[in-house]
Amino acid sequence: MENISVELRHVTKAFGEVHAVRDLTLQVQPGSFLTLLGPSGCGKTTTLRMIGGFERPSAGEIFILGKTIAYESSTQRQTNMVFQDYALFPHKTVGQNIGFGLKMRGVKKAEIGKRVREMLDLINLSDVYDRMPHQLSGGQQQRVALARALILKPPVLLLDEPLGALDAKIRKQLQLELKQLQSELGITFIYVTHDQEEAMTMSDTIGIMNDGRLEQLDTPEKIYGDPQTLFVAKFVGECNIFEGRIRSEHPDIVDFEDNRGQIFKLKKDSLESAPVGKQASLVVRPEDIQVADAARKCVNRIQGRVEEKLYSGSIVRLVVDREGEKIMVDAHKGIAVSPPELIEIGWNPDAGSIIL
Amino acid sequence: MENISVELRHVTKAFGEVHAVRDLTLQVQPGSFLTLLGPSGCGKTTTLRMIGGFERPSAGEIFILGKTIAYESSTQRQTNMVFQDYALFPHKTVGQNIGFGLKMRGVKKAEIGKRVREMLDLINLSDVYDRMPHQLSGGQQQRVALARALILKPPVLLLDEPLGALDAKIRKQLQLELKQLQSELGITFIYVTHDQEEAMTMSDTIGIMNDGRLEQLDTPEKIYGDPQTLFVAKFVGECNIFEGRIRSEHPDIVDFEDNRGQIFKLKKDSLESAPVGKQASLVVRPEDIQVADAARKCVNRIQGRVEEKLYSGSIVRLVVDREGEKIMVDAHKGIAVSPPELIEIGWNPDAGSIIL
Amino acid sequence: MAEQRVLNILTWAGYNEDRIIKPFEEKYNCKVNSKNFSGDEQMLTIWSASKPGTWDVVNPDGPWVKLLATQGKIRKLDASKYPLEDLFPIFQRFPQHWEGNTLWGVASRWGFYGIAYNTKYVSKEEVKSWKVMWDPKYKGKVGIYGWYLPNMGNFGRYLGFESPYDIDKDQLMQLEKKLLELKPQVATITLTASDLIQALANESVWLAPAGNWAAVTLKEQGLPIEHNVPDEGAVSWTESLCITSDSKNPDLAEKYLQWMLSPEIQAKLAWADAFHAATPSRKAAQFLTREQAEMLRMTDAGVDIVKRVSPRKLPKPEEAWKDVWLKFKGE
Amino acid sequence: MTILNKERKGWGDRVLKFYIFMAFVFLFLPIAIIIVFSLNSGRYPSFPLQDFTVKWYKELMLDSRLLGSVKNSLIVAATVSFISTVLGFMGAYALRSYKLKAENFFLGFMAAPLTVPTLLLGLALLIFLNSFLSLQNSLLSVIISHTVFCAPFALFIIRARLRNVRISMEEAAWDLGAGRWQTVKELILPLCAPGLIAAALLTFTLSFDEFIIAWFVSGFQPTLPVKIWTMMRGGIKPTINAIGAIVFIFSMSILLIGEYFLGKKTNG
Amino acid sequence: MPDQSSFKIEKMVKFRNFPPIRFFVGILPISLWEIIFFMLPVLLIFIVSFLIVKELRLVFQWTLANYTDIFSKTPYWVAYVRSFRLALTAVVLSAVLAYPLAYAIAFVVPARFRRLLMVAMILPFWTNYLIRAYSWQIILANNGLFNEILKVLNIIETPISILYTHVATEVGFTHFYMVLMTMLLYSSMDAINRNLMEAARDLGAGKLRTFFEIIFPLSLPGLIVGSIFVFIMSFGDFVAPSILGGGKKPVFTQMVVDEIQGTVNLSMASALAVIMVVTILIVLILFLRRVESITAGSSTG
């Protein structure tokens, strides 16, 4: 128990008829960075709120640093939260808002002033100390909300889309600051974001939620490269999905036969057992698929006709038609294919993953 | 005047000491999609609010469909707004919130019910018709706020980060829906977002704001490919900037000499005149820089040592050190270079742009 | 200051005014606590809700004295201790206070009812009879003080009942009929006597059955208000001072009674701030101006009025009277 | 601020401002009359006016009992207002944090003291306080009795205001380590200040003005209204007007002076 | 470890997380106060209402006589209905008069004057109720200020009778209850988020619609509490009906007052009071139930 920062055991939360969270079990290591990711309304905020002690689970238990949550006493709190709607105190200035937690801890006035100004510098808002929250822009308010929780450096910090209203520049900057603070101080972060890139680059662990359930809890690489469910595969990044069944099993490799009878070879990877004959899906990311020359060196190959070629930034997205089945492929923008060329595409066994 | 939907002339807005918007002049064509982009607190919301008639400019004039704004009467409104903080009516159900505008226009009850349900389907929230706003998640509330404005199909729609709280999936979907509605109905959209990709893919025109000023108003391609100011260049996407001066001017090409004395050739493009000898900056996007074999074919070339190689999705970011100067390069993840290799990178005259 | 003694008195308004109490307090080095009531019933309520021993002196109306005596709530007085000979003869052996040779209380203030009228609108001739109340001329100009006892007594006299509180069922029916006929004439039925005075003062009411003190108080201000006892007679009232049987300071109480009967104080009481009304002391008149004494009928001739009026008493059966009043009020 | 605040040039706003003016005329009219007649030599307030005089004020100053009753009233009203607002706030705040099943019943129970005629309540309290609690008739009795109907009053007022304070504010404070009391002090009290002020003012007013219950239970320390009530047996006397005038002018001056300095402070 | 049963907490609104200790700390003081100093004394009244008074003394003899008496005498019922009508009128009048006032103070008057106006408004009521009532008499009497002014302006020749009718009663009621109502309404309106008004305007609501759709519903809690107070207080008042209304058409409380003051029938008075309290409470609880469900949504923002 000692080295678990936050633990949820079979936690369920119902609001009347609506089940916001269902049977959620979860462990977070101290000092680690967990991101909850999922579609709007899937229960992320509710989960955070339960960990923060604002909602009592309808069933299940929650432990923080080995102890159940004390819903009553607020002085001994182990968590702090950045609220999705900021919840700034409308009658207090920015400075008072940020310094509130310190004041509650009895820190001296001068000290509070100093630390608040430091925080304001950190969030690039040095000159709003005396403004009221309603005199700030949306993004400025969000930063104040972030600063207000951050200044307390609690063992566990809960962040509900703390950077959602910010532009890319300041967002990047704050991501770095947050990450740095987190590892320096060994704070456990539980983070909610809609920005997949943010989730991927910042988190130690990502939990993908769907309709109140935790679909997969894993490292970012695993979530992306080895999704456990179709939902995860589709939700994180884009992917091509081939339906089919397991044909045979080898020590390291699995043979997968798609519905058209073509056989693809795949690394076994995370699959513990691959019951031969079982229905399964094969997931391949667009950027894992090689084209033209490179494709010819691949183990799994498909013929198809280039149907569309879409530029976006530094890459080019090809939509390849395999007799009715559309396959998305990402290539470098210098690639020399164009519709309606017939091409070969392919990928190696370590690129695809199988979902049972 | 007839074919200008929204026009701002030298509009300034000051809140006491704070100048939120400074001398903003802007014209929006009917049926076009204008996105305002800029750092947090730069005055986007204030601009929208002035167009919506919620704030009176401290100076300057605003015309909508050729008429000045009637701050008084709200019945003849030409605009509708999606508020950054949603401003949902807490005492009305979701259905009543969305149907509010129609009710104000005297639409029949049955008709309102029908159209509200259509909107709810559009925003993927069919089953919350009778809920109160506080029973929704953040993203759900945002969608309701969007639906509430959208249902009215006004000549001018003002959207203040209408998709900011949504995950990538539903966001993409709604982007498509919005774009489609906009072109179908010929609505003028004035849109605020922090998502650059969103801005790039959806807008006809992008206005980049900074500290209350409009830095550049242009098509997405121009904004990205031909920034007029350093601020724009840095704010939109990432870029490498070389400081130097114009060396000489040719019919189509300009010679730029950086501070180290190396000369780069560039297409003249939007530069009307390039006064020889003038201080200038050269901007090159990381993805426009070629590496290895491809680089050798380029007109402008630089030697450098690979310092870092960062994977992110389908691309790889190289940080190349040119004797102290860091240059970012994006390449396809299959590229076969790794630190601390010495490589050549390069770009062609049409890839860079000069900012005076 | 050693142990300051305390006297608690429960009285009508006037008895505790500074001018009267202050010198008493100084003279006997004591403290007088007082509470005013505005009806005997109220007094009883307060009294019975208070802890025994709270009150030393109470101030009921005449008819209540013997009732209180039978209930054992007040103590006998020693007649020799009081300057009864200073009083007008009629009050010296006042029947409501004496039971054989036992004295239960002393008269302290008195008055009588009649018609208070505004001379601008009502002539002296008209008010010779209660009949004027029913005169259509004065529709909506009659004021009534909302207490059943004096009013029903007065109108009883109008109907010719010599002793208006001892009437039979038939007579009560007659009274009821008369009362109901009066209702349309009425402008207001007031909660307190001061409201009636107010109504007379602002001319919302031109005539009203009222105590003489009401008219006196108004007349003093130069308002055109006069008072007359109709030929049919009217009702009178007396206030009495009694000492409670559980008094903790009976001797101080006795001093207070003596004090209140002293001519000078009687004059002050007669011309009290709260309102002006006659006191039974004949000697008090010398401390008043002639006009004052005459207005209050504190003269040998004036006091004769008492013979023409009936004392206000408790009726029997009370319930029936109240029912009649309820009908009149709620009509 | 917003444009809504800038639209004030509209005629609608002018009408409303005029309405405020008229409303205040209506509210202050009786006071004006009181002041006028306190300076009028006539014993009975009726038109036409008689000579100007300050004799009623002089008389008033000599009446120590009257001044004593003003003091009693101030003590009672201030205490009642304080206790009621505190009790009412505690109750309203508790109701907010826990959804009582029998909430309506509870609220009905709270409203009940207001429904009993004061005369009867006064009598019942008199008997009860004297015989069951053997509380001597005193100011304490008046304070207790007035609080009986003032506390629910405060509860309702504060509850109505508290409903408009978002719960997420409280959650945030709690999250930042504020204890129960600190949350109340830092957040709830400032945010529901208008409700608290209204409650304090109204309960003060109710208590300061109440005379029936006070008459029953006040014993030998009459409050001002009780004193006035007994003084009025013979009709109202201009000294009473003088008290009214003094109370009004005094409180109004305090308000204006206080406002002047507060305004200065916030502007500076 | 929390036991499973403590998780059946759905009945609690927000803060369902906190066991009710705090709740009791808040609710008990006021409840105890009311139980000890209100319930018990009133229980006395209730008991007394089943006794009778003979010779001015309570007799311990259980009876329903008082109640049968009341039910059989029409004057009581006439008075009851009259009280009800007057109280309802007072509610409507004070609401109608107070609403624009509260609205104007909350939305038209600059912020720095608001507090001043709110406090100034209450000051006239620190002078005694009775004095104020007599003041109204001076204004409303036949030879009073109001009639004199009308005469001078040549609007009327003979004075209009206002004093000693229930019109005057309503003037007296409205004077104070309007202020009460204004304070409650203001405290509700002040809390309305102004963004919502902008949003409503944006969606095409005119000032009037914005008012009815947004401001009015959100100010309902104040209006309701105000109405309850005004109703109860005007129902229970007997000073204005007596001094201004004239007492010719007595209201119910005047009947009760009479029973105590004029005729000292304590048990009858108690019975009358019991009837009054019970009916008001029933009306109130029914009313609250409806209203709470209507305004439930506006509670959290």
Ligand SMILES: Nc1ncnc2c1ncn2[C@@H]1O[C@H](COP(=O)(O)OP(=O)(O)OP(=O)(O)O)[C@@H](O)[C@H]1O
């Ligand atoms: N009422 C006000 N008083 C003072 N300053 C204000 C007020 N409202 C906005 N500002 C300031 O004006 C500037 C512009 O604000 P605005 O809300 O337009 O920014 P924005 O571009 O919408 O930012 P964001 O992306 O964070 O929402 C900000 O610096 C803000 O602090």
Ligand SMILES: Nc1ncnc2c1ncn2[C@@H]1O[C@H](COP(=O)(O)OP(=O)(O)OP(=O)(O)O)[C@@H](O)[C@H]1O
């Ligand atoms: N008080 C409530 N009553 C009823 N349903 C609720 C309540 N609060 C939340 N819900 C529902 O519970 C579900 C989960 O809500 P939650 O706020 O946890 O979502 P979320 O994952 O944070 O979504 P978002 O990304 O949009 O903020 C949603 O479907 C929401 O509608």
Ligand SMILES: [Mg+2]
């Ligand atoms: Mg959420």
Ligand SMILES: [Mg+2]
């Ligand atoms: Mg904004």
